[in-house]
Amino acid sequence: xxxxxxxxxxxxxxxxxxxxxxxxxxxxxxxxxxxxxxxxxxxxxxxxxxxxxxxxxxxxxxxxxxxxxxxxxxxxxxxxxxxxxxxxxxxxxxxxxxxxxxxxxxxxxxxxxxxxxxxxxxxxxxxxxxxxxxxxxxxxxxxxxxxxxxxxxxxxxxxxxxxxxxxxxxxxxxxxxxxxxxxxxxxxxxxxxxxxxxxxxxxxxxxxxxxxxxxxxxxxxxxxxxxxxxxxxxxxxxxxxxxxxxxxxxxxxxxxxxxxxxxxxxxxxxxxxxxxxxxxxxxxxxxxxxxxxxxxxxxxxxxxxxxxxxxxxxxxxxxxxxxxxxxxxxxxxxxxxxxxxxxxxxxxxxxxxxxxxxxxxxxxxxxxxxxxxxxxxxxxxxxxxxxxxxxx
Amino acid sequence: xxxxxxxxxxxxxxxxxxxxxxxxxxxxxxxxxxxxxxxxxxxxxxxxxxxxxxxxxxxxxxxxxxxxxxxxxxxxxxxxxxxxxxxxxxxxx
Numbered sequence: 071x072x073x074x075x076x077x078x079x080x081x082x083x084x085x086x087x088x089x090x091x092x093x094x095x096x097x098x099x100x101x102x103x104x105x106x107x108x109x110x111x112x113x114x115x116x117x118x119x120x121x122x123x124x125x126x127x128x129x130x131x132x133x134x135x136x137x138x139x140x141x142x143x144x145x146x147x148x149x150x151x152x153x154x155x156x157x158x159x160x161x162x163x164x165x166x167x168x169x170x171x172x173x174x175x176x177x178x179x180x181x182x183x184x185x186x187x188x189x190x191x192x193x194x195x196x197x198x199x200x201x202x203x204x205x206x207x208x209x210x211x212x213x214x215x216x217x218x219x220x221x222x223x224x225x226x227x228x229x230x231x232x233x234x235x236x237x238x239x240x241x242x243x244x245x246x247x248x249x250x251x252x253x254x255x256x257x258x259x260x261x262x263x264x265x266x267x268x269x270x271x272x273x274x275x276x277x278x279x280x281x282x283x284x285x286x287x288x289x290x291x292x293x294x295x296x297x298x299x300x301x302x303x304x305x306x307x308x309x310x311x312x313x314x315x316x317x318x319x320x321x322x323x324x325x326x327x328x329x330x331x332x333x334x335x336x337x338x339x340x341x342x343x344x345x346x347x348x349x350x351x352x353x354x355x356x357x358x359x360x361x362x363x364x365x366x367x368x369x370x371x372x373x374x375x376x377x378x379x380x381x382x383x384x385x386x387x388x389x390x391x392x393x394x395x396x397x398x399x400x401x402x403x404x405x406x407x408x409x410x411x412x413x414x415x416x417x418x419x420x421x422x423x424x425x426x427x428x429x430x431x432x433x434x435x436x437x438x439x440x441x442x443x444x445x446x447x448x449x450x451x452x453x454x455x456x457x458x459x460x461x462x
Numbered sequence: 463x464x465x466x467x468x469x470x471x472x473x474x475x476x477x478x479x480x481x482x483x484x485x486x487x488x489x490x491x492x493x494x495x496x497x498x499x500x501x502x503x504x505x506x507x508x509x510x511x512x513x514x515x516x517x518x519x520x521x522x523x524x525x526x527x528x529x530x531x532x533x534x535x536x537x538x539x540x541x542x543x544x545x546x547x548x549x550x551x552x553x554x555x
Contacts, residue, residue, distance in 0.1 A: 170528045285537045293531040299501075299511040300531060324465070378488070378513040386510075443507055447490035 074367055082138050086145035089118060099148040099413055099438070101173070101272040102422075105265055107153055115153075116186020121160050124308075125168060129176065132182035140370035142317040147319025149416075151423035152272035154319070156189060158312035158431075159230045162305035163190035163238045166249070169304050170292040175251065179236065191234035192305050193225040193252075193278055196284060208241030208280065211249055212287075217291075219243065219250065221258070221283040229274035229430065238305065239280075240297055243290075246296035251289040258283030269422030270430075306372070307384050311369055312443035314387040317395040317427040318366050321359045321419055324398035327416055328352050328405045341406070351401040358394035365390050389437035390452050392427040399424035477544045477550075478543045484517050486537060491553070501533065511536070518542065523551045 075083065093114060101107045115121055124139045125131025134142075139161065146154040164183045167175060182188035198203040208223030223241060231237070237252045237259075252259065264275040292301045329352060332343030342348050369387040372380035399420040403410040410417040428434045478496075483495055489505050500506050514536060515526050524546065535545040 162469055172528060204497075280491060292528045295533070296511075296531045300515065301509075303509060303512040377515040378484075378520070380516070381509045440507060440509070450490050 072327075074371075075141075075325060079135075079141060082134070083141040085143065086142050087148075088121075090145050090149050090371065093265055094146065096150040098153070099416070099419055100186065101150065101152060102269075102419055103271075103413070105271045107150075107156075107162075107272045107274070111153065112186065112189065114155060115156070120157065121186035121189070122164070122184025123157070123160055125180060125184045127243050129148050129168070129180035130162075131180075132184075135370075136311065136373040137370040140311060140366055143312045143315035144319040144322070144366070147316030148323045149319075151316055151320060151426060152270055152271070152274075154312070154316040155229050155270065155273040155430075158309055158316070158447070159192050159234070160186075160190055161308040161312055162192040163236065165308045166192075166238060166305040166349050167251075167291060169422050170249075170296075171303050172288070172291075174288065175291065179251065186237040189230060189233050189251050190236045190238065191228055191230045192309070193228050193231070193237045193239040194302060194305075194383065195225060195227050197224060197226045197277075206241055206247065206298075210243040210250060210285075212242050212243070213284075217287050218284045219287055221252065221280040225278040227264065228276055228278055229270075230274045231261055231278060234272035234274075237278065238291065239278075240302060243294045246295040247299075248294045249291045249297040249301040250285055251291060252280075252283065252285050256283050256285060260278075263393065268425070269419070270426040271422075273391050307373075307381055308432055310384040310388040311366075311432045313389045313427055314362075314366050314369060314384065317363050317388075317391040317424065318359070320424055320427070321362055321395045322392065323416060324402040324420055325352070325359050326394070327420075328355065328402045331406055348405055348446055351405055355394075355398035358398060362387070362391040362394050369445070382441075385432075385437055385441055388427075388431065389434060389441060392424070393434060395420075395424040395427055474543070477546050478519060478539065481518075481546065482539055483540050484514075485519075485542075488513060488517075494539055497503050497538050500525055501537055514542065518546060521552065522546050524553070 081357050093111060095186065115333070119132045122131035122295060123142055124136060124140060127133040127376050138299055143154055143157055145159060158185060164180065167179060179188065183190055193410060196206060196208060201205065208225065213220055220242070222238070225239065235254045237254070238249055239252045240247065240249050240250065258281045260279040262277045262279070289393050300337045333341060334340045365387040369380065369383040372383045397418065402417040406415055406417055409415055412418060482494065488510060491505065510535055518524055519526055536542050
């Protein structure tokens with residue numbers, strides 16, 4: 071995939087990898103153990119412009135193309151899926167707001183998001199509504215004669231919620247779906263950290279409980295009735311791009327660590343890499359990495375092209391790469407044996423984190439349902455009339 | 463997917479034909495009535511609404527904002543065609 075990148079994209083990718091090697095890799099395991107990422111690391115990312123990577127310059131962002139955003143996520147995903155999740159949710163909220171926010175909302179929030187002064191969180195999942203988005207029960211109600219909505223309900227498994235200063239909350243208003251910006255300091259919002267996850271341990275997940283929380287009507291993003299059809303899909307789209315590229319970085323880590331081990335580790339004076347069965351495992355993960363690289367690039371580039379098929383391409387990239395990452399992480403542990411199960415090896419972290427990428431921003435099964443429908447539908451199409459994305 | 467030149471999209475028939483072609487390719491059906499309701503019929507998937515938005519923006523060089531979020535603008539072939547023509551008329555006037 072490297073040959074498809076522009077010189078500028080390659081230079082930025084080198085910068086991202088240098089940042090990660092200096093500031094992420096040395097402490098990534100400690101953060102997982104402590105279930106927390108130090109504020110100083112987030113500040114350093116913000117200072118480097120990474121939290122506003124894909125926002126336009128007019129809002130204080132870097133204005134980088136989405137391929138570069140993908141490279142950023144890949145570089146961070148190589149060492150810490152948890153830290154990459156900050157980039158994920160920041161982009162999900164930022165890009166949904168950029169597309170559907172009012173001028174006033176953009177003026178207030180986008181510069182803060184771009185600079186990293188505010189970290190955002192995408193509050194969609196509920197205790198009883200994970201993938202079934204139509205089943206949301208979080209309720210916004212109008213208060214007669216007031217410019218405020220009253221919010222009641224709860225959200226669960228919300229990434230980065232322990233740290234976020236702004237939530238994009240999805241719910242129902244008079245039986246219509248609605249998305250609304252809710253600042254952290256809103257009275258009636260309680261944030262309860264969720265700990266002891268198997269992976270993604272430093273991603274700051276929390277449960278949000280809203281009890282008669284009042285939010286201005288002016289904080290509604292888009293219009294009621296369009297939150298699930300137009301606002302959420304934009305956020306989830308960038309979430310899938312980010313997660314696919316993060317999983318790609320993890321997959322690269324598995325390849326690099328396994329290949330290095332296969333070269334260095336000797337059994338009876340014979341390098342592990344000379345054993346055919348080990349080579350088979352490395353060949354599979356290396357080939358998956360190449361294939362996933364092209365899918366991720368395609369997803370990012372089609373978004374840069376503003377192509378309608380970008381949404382499908384992001385689904386495909388996330389679906390393939392997260393599954394490949396799970397397989398590669400399992401094989402990377404297997405290659406190292408007992409030492410691969412220990413915290414001193416990144417493979418144990420890869421193994422725990424990889425599975426999470428198959429669940430966030432839509433499970434593998436949700437992706438299969440959507441992609442299956444698309445591919446079956448394509449077979450139904452009249453000859454010569456291929457669907458968006460076909461042959462891309 | 464390539465953007466059509468703005469000169470070639472002035473005629474109502476052209477706009478309708480281009481939107482129709484996109485709808486048929488997206489939904490994978492042999493034909494569509496001009497007033498068939500795309501969303502109530504259940505024939506579109508959860509990505510369709512944002513794909514249609516992106517298609518209209520790119521093809522006709524129109525920016526769709528929150529103010530345009532009205533189901534009457536996008537619910538059928540005729541609705542989407544009329545929306546494009548109205549917005550293009552606004553831009554050109």
